[in-house]
Amino acid sequence: MKLSRRSLMGAGTAALALPAAGAARAAPRPKIKIGVLVDMSGPYRDDTGPTSVVCTKQAAQDFGASHVGFDIEVIAGDHQNKPDVGAAIARQWYDREGVDCIVDVPNSAVGLAVSTVTREKNKVFLDSGSGVSLLFGKDCSPNTVDWTYDTWMLAHSTGGQMVKQGGDSWYFITADYVFGHILESDTTALIKAAGGKVLGSVRYPFPETTDFSSFLLQAASSGAKVLGFANAGGDTQNCIKQAHEFGLGKKMRIAALLIESNDIRAIGLETAQGIYYTESYYWDANPSTRAWNARVSKTTPDHAYPNQGQAGDYGATLHYLKAVAALGAKAAQADGRGVVARMKAMPTDDPCFGKGSIRLDGRALHPVYLLQAKTPQESKSSWDVARIAHITPADQAWRPMNEGDCPLVKS
Template sequence: MRTTLLAATLVAAMPINALQSMAWQGVARAQTAPAPKVSQQISDGVVRLGFLLDMSGPYADVTGPGSAAAARMAVEDFGGTVLGAPVEVVVADHQNKPDIAATTARAWFDTGGVDAILDVAASATALAAADIARAKNKVIVFNGPGAVRLTNEACSPVSVHWAYDTYALANSTAQATVKAGGDSWFFVTADYAFGQDLERDASAVVKAQGGTVRGSVRVPLNTADFSSFLLQAQGSGAKVVGLANAGADTTNAIKQAAEFGLTQGGQKLAGLLVYISDVHSLGLKATQGMLLTEGFYWDLDDETRAWSKRYFERVGKMPNMSQAGVYSTVMHYLKAVRKAGTDETGPVMQAMRDTPVDDFYARGGRIREDGRMVHDMYLFEVKKPEESKGPWDLYRLVATVPGDKAFQPLSASRCPLVKK
């Protein structure tokens, strides 16, 4: 019987001073039996897991409450305790501001008793939090952000990049699109670390395949009106308009591209980070035929379907790769704490690296020296409306891309931890 069930979440539209003083408070634990004796190797008698998410902004639908729910599911499924210590989840809204992400991470580590941060939504905020984790020697894992620099220039001994990255997305989607005849590109790019990395990586793949890049335009985060940017894309005459953005920015761009008649005019959209929730929201009529890459799909096999059904019952929608990745991350971290016999960073990181990731999310996954968790990626084509058998039956599997082919090879790594 589970001795401890987690019930605590901090969310936020609250000022940063409130986050600093309250982010670790109000965490309630409902106990159904006397707590067992806690191992002396658990620093303060509690294992606290932090999640810095976008709870109300452009990435709230693809991370946010859904990622927090996945974290709680994992803690409950693990049994609520590890080494006799209760496990708590603490959640804060960083509002997509790197300074808030950094300040909250510092406060959590310094006085909040947070042992590890197991997701930071968006790349700019992730890079800011990663600097704090490195300085404080605390574990930090990323599922929501995609910037490949997290395992290159910004790699560290305490960080792991779990779900996907810009290299894997660009490598799989751009290759398939160019091979299908889309050999000239124009990029509509989110103007921050993630978008810039995604454009760079996709451009390199397009050129390596013999294609050309006719230009790009940088778009501020959370832009509502894409008209001027899409007009530039139309004017370029490129066969493919690559959307190097995510979340609400991607769905807004796709909707407005349809209104502008961009695809009707012969150009093809390539969503370089498209989540299942985006496709579901936009509908198959608007997205049919689009090629996209994901690290997880709820309908891959019996295990993914079983877990996703439980998630759906709790959240009311199917999980995406980042949300499923959070569950996988929490389970792997707690197993590492149990194996190491402590929540001390060094032994836990070693146990995480030594233990293969083998669950419904990743079969035979492994954490490399640059912090990249290598696992298979999947190239999908969005189904036509008449092919779908239900509201979330959205993808047709085109190819499984082995992890060692999907992610950047270590020979090309810019991470100083990689020995060459």
């Protein structure tokens, strides 16, 4: 396998070293190094990218302002949506650059690859972007925490809402990668359990597809009541825009199974209004999220409001650093499994997700918001894109642990 110099050397282009408060200058201290591995140049750049790095750095700054004992450094890399590139960067970071923890990792195939490398190296992977339920199912790892969202949660929240509204026949347009396949599968299981049916589906090549017209016309002729998009990022934006151009919203309901508030804003409320979607964090959910967003968005590119994955980078990193402090930095660097075990033993608590916990299978538990995109008339500002239609409590929002086939869970 041959990798470009850009693939590997670009990994360390964004870095921030943070000495914890009260540091003694006389002796060198341990340094915890965190790598934010995201899409900096492709279809998930706006959903992750530079804002994910800002949110991770903010967690390091917030933690470092009140704790002593070790320094914190944050670096960033671009996996280019290629599993081999992502795995190679992870290995370089762990083997040569002293990285202790990798954060985010959009793209399910890259996330699975990074989880495997992390387990081999006994480091820590905080998944806030992969979103694939395998990471706390049959491919769960004692070194991985799945923080923000997953295919089962999305299927049962957004898909469940469509079924409740009478959407008992579906057609899927699905990205041809692991996340798309599993999102379609999890939603299909929900539909069939409710007595519905899937009338058809089509899978398209990623990332080279930008024209979805032929797929949309197939969906329109299927007779399905619901058109489900099992994709993400720029692909979902393009699907919704092109479906609107064809007038499909007048013939069938649109279910964007993974879309985030920044995507809704990019599409525009004139086109996106009425769409139901799911996030485990929304900036306007409560006073705590509003205060955190107001603080962090001052330093994000173009003052963008973080979405659920980017807020997840903050929450997961903050909890990780608490576990490191509890163990001691040197012990934490020597044993990533031990850090994750301590993270599971400690209750979670941060301004984005509130109080919660992490299960034995690595699934972080917190409430989930079913959102509905507002009309242009309802919106009071450019980021005021949705209303909360329903809140699913943490104990109901996620797949039951005994249904995931995670080897870490003893029967």
